[in-house]
Amino acid sequence: MNARDLLIEAAYLAASVFFILGLRSLSNPDKARRGMNQAAVGMLLAILGTLANAGIVTWPYIVVGLVLGTIIGVPLGTKVPMTAMPQQIAISHGFGALAATLVGVNEWIVKDFGAGIDHGTMVALGFETLFGALTVTGSLMAFGKLQELLPGKPITWPLQNATSIGLFLTTVGMFVWLVINPANPLAFWLMIGLALLIGVLLVLPIGGADMPVVVSLLNSYAGLAAAATGFAIGNNVLIIAGALNGASGLLLSILMSKAMNRSFGNVIFGAFGAETVAAAATSASGLTVRSVSPEDAAVQLAFAARVIVVPGYGLAVAQAQHVVQELAEQIEKRGGEVRYAIHPVAGRMPGHMNVLLAEANVPYEKLLDMEEINPQFEQCDVALVVGANDVVNPAARSDPSSPIYGMPILNVDKARSVIVLKRSMNAGFAGIENALFYEPRTAMLFGDAKASLTRLVTEIKSL
Template sequence: MNETAIQIAYLLAAFLFIAALRALGRPDTARRGMQVAALGMLVAVAATLLHAGIVSYGWIGAGLAIGALAGYPLGMWVPMTAMPQRIAMSHALGALAATLVGIGTYRHGLGAGELGHGHMLALGFEVLLGALTVTGSLMAFGKLQGLLPGRPVTFPLQNMVTAALFIAAAACLVALVIAPLSVPLFATMLVLSLAIGVAVVLPIGGADMPVVVSLLNSYAGLAAVATGFALDNNILIVVGALDGTSGFILSVAMSKAMNRPFRNVLFGAFGAQPEGAQAASTEGGEMSPINAEDAALRMAYAERVVVVPGYGLAVAQAQHQARELGDMIEKRGGDVRFAIHPVAGRMPGHMNVLLAEAGVPYDKLVDMEDINERFAETDVALVVGANDVVNPAANSDPQSPIYGMPILKVAEARSVIVLKRGQGAGFSGVENALFYEEKTSMLFGDAKQSLIDLGVQVKAA
């Protein structure tokens, strides 16, 4: 009876997770989706705690307490600027849990002398995928946090070395299925898997981090599937499959949004541009500075304004000021929209989450395909911390590393104002030709303070 109740609870939890995933597909229902997902997780955990195989709740209680103490500040106190690296760290911790469960289950099987070939295959996949996700996520965290270089870190024969590590780890897995009790083989596969995570993510540039974070999410999901098979746990299989497939689909979709083959994201070292490409994009051009008063006059009397947010908006924590400026312009009769590029920021949906937190109405957030039609009729395009996603070199400069990437067509607006700290290149290291065009004016300084100044001047105009 107890087992039947557990499986019914798992079925309910699976339904809640699927409903949550559907709700997360729309900005106006995403918050409810997260609440439904949390309820599903509560049901799944509560049901698992009723399992007859649990002989002691001491360690489980300690784990729950530690997890709650760590999870609350991660959820409540981490600023939006650090959300991408928090997500990367969450992937690392989730994958670490799967890896440790795999190691513990293998050790238990060794002690009992019972490790079947099918069981070993599931355990092997669990440890292989879990371990590479741990180190891969830590590498992504390091790049996003600035502890590691944001540019691609490459080395001679990089792809050959990575391929060799994959082949060696796969060979160890096959050998383990044949000889499950070989501890040296298991340890070798574990070490190789950890090395693969480093080798795969370290050469990937900062501009590809949204795709990498999404892909790591997929790997963590697949590790959970393998854990479910190893432990004969249905809910882990279902949830892991949902997580893995949705993460993979999102990764492919984001690669398409960047007009880059998926394999090129993993092996292309994006950001390591050819010598001379940067000069070709900006040769002979100069940036035209503007002060807050002149910029505000343009926006105060504009009929149509499009705000283009990027990672710089998150760094400055200026989302609330952007929304307030938009409100002021609309009070004067102007129409304001926020243009959202699929890979703006450092994680999938970063700008949507950031602006929703500031209270920007969902109907003001317009996707790239829809907003691009409006730029030709836009009086002022205000770029706040965005770089690569508005770079016209993607359309005009075959030498540019981002050539062919779909961009927001900011250059078609009648006037462009860019809020930027300095004259440096973006996170990917690619210079932006937009900043040197005649219609573009640069308002240098901290984005938050610049938006505050613009708001004051618009109100006074």
């Protein structure tokens, strides 16, 4: 190993350490920013180390790529609103995966269309292009759903699981064939084509409410594709960063599935929502809801000692995070205490609600997760539910026939009184009737969440 290679390896090692330190810093909100700056320095080191590589002889393509990437990346980073974070992150997974796929394709082409590749390297290259390709289209589909370019409801078709399994087995077959004979263009291109198709078919049947799992899973796949690239071209920093990424995505998808009390397999192959719509229509008959006027709701909130706000995806849709904070300010001015109850799968990606409320200047120690806040509902005077539905449905605890039975929920029904902000009496995303709305303690405040909240703020101010 000559001096140049040593230096490159040192840069890669330092980059790996910085990445781990950066991720570690995320366990503490006060130190996270500095830690992530270290991770960015790590990335810079990795780039500089690579540019010192003796194999690099021509520069224009590198410069064009770096400049273009920066020109597109900076506005993406600075301009995208926080409500659009799930789709932004979904599409980014696609970019990373596309890069890994192209590197894999190139590697295969350069090595004489597979003729110069041994079986072991082909395994790595196969994984790289396979995971990469299905993440590219999977991310695009997830983006489409989150951006509402595609219907958020699960899209299903006849013999869905049979076709998916058939396609999957064919792809695995191509993969094995390719490992046995790497110089096989038919198997190579067919495998990539099928992987692209699988990415589409994998995400289309998954409903919008299950997106936190999908986005986490795509995160994991993008990492695995990067790690496989590392194996294929013999680069440790790629392996390490890819493994960190893969582990992170996997852990998050497990946490999200747990928070919905469902297995991975159920989320991926279940096409939730589609089957349950029929059951929901019957259960609501004969029950009445109590609606409340903004004036009365305002009085209730203004004189409450303890208020817990329960935000859901509806808050993001209505862009109401700032008004919620304004309302909390008014309540606190009158001596009340306001906390926020954050369910792990509230919103469309892990931690979505926290980011929205932090953006509205809610101090993070007021954002409590499910385990912390659940015992506090009993002492709470008013629970204010804004655009959340399934995560507050007591049927998850009490009704074994409910599709969400067993899912951990926020114990909103234990609060002394409940005010639910809701557009209309339509069932929630999963199409399940919510027993909470029919409880005697619950009052419904119908209307657009943002408009209702604004009204509440004005009413409290005028008291």
